[in-house]
Amino acid sequence: MNADDLLALSPVLPVVVLHDADQAVPTARALLAGGVRVIELTLRTDAALDAIRRVASEVPDVVVGAGTVVTPDQARAAKDAGAAFLVTPGTTDTLLSAAVDTGLPVLPGASTVSEAMRLAEHGFDRLKFFPAEASGGAAALSAIGGPLPQLRFCPTGGITPAGAPRYLALPNVACVGGSWLTPKDALAARDYARIETLAKEASTLGSEATTAT
Incomplete structure (x- = not known):
């Protein structure tokens, strides 16, 4: 699996925090x-x-990755645990090197044009845009696409079901990251039926964005 394969799995990449x-x-x-x-x-x-x-080990039909990877040790531990990909909120040279050394697909985080250009110099053209809403949202990503059309993004951070189609309609957005698929109250109540319903709704967002354009 490469980064393009990863980003094509779903219009919404669920960002999940489990305690x-x-x-x-x-x-x-x-x-x-x-x-x-x-x-x-x-x-x-x-x-x-x-x-x-x-x-x-138990749900092989789901591609599981590790997010919020911020240290080299976490990158290595995530691979050892069975992660199929790594996502970082930002990047340092040390973290980037360790993540690459795992051999896993890496979605490195950037929030500015300079950060995106630096990652492109390192050979990365599939990036996480974080924190998306706080960094200018869909308008910012649209503007970034002007000088850097070769880059594609998975914006994450503050995105809602209502706002997701605006991102997905952009040519430089492959998918969006969303925490709304597994809300805290649903997890607390172990309401997996609700999570399934939210996933079904999220699965249609890509076609909705295409129709909107």
């Missing part, structure tokens, strides 16, 4: 039942690596 690894498998299965075949489990909790391990 209980026991929820990893049912959450992944609910997303899969809703038509979403990919999940980004963020390394923001102590349960994250175990959650990745469980999804990788």
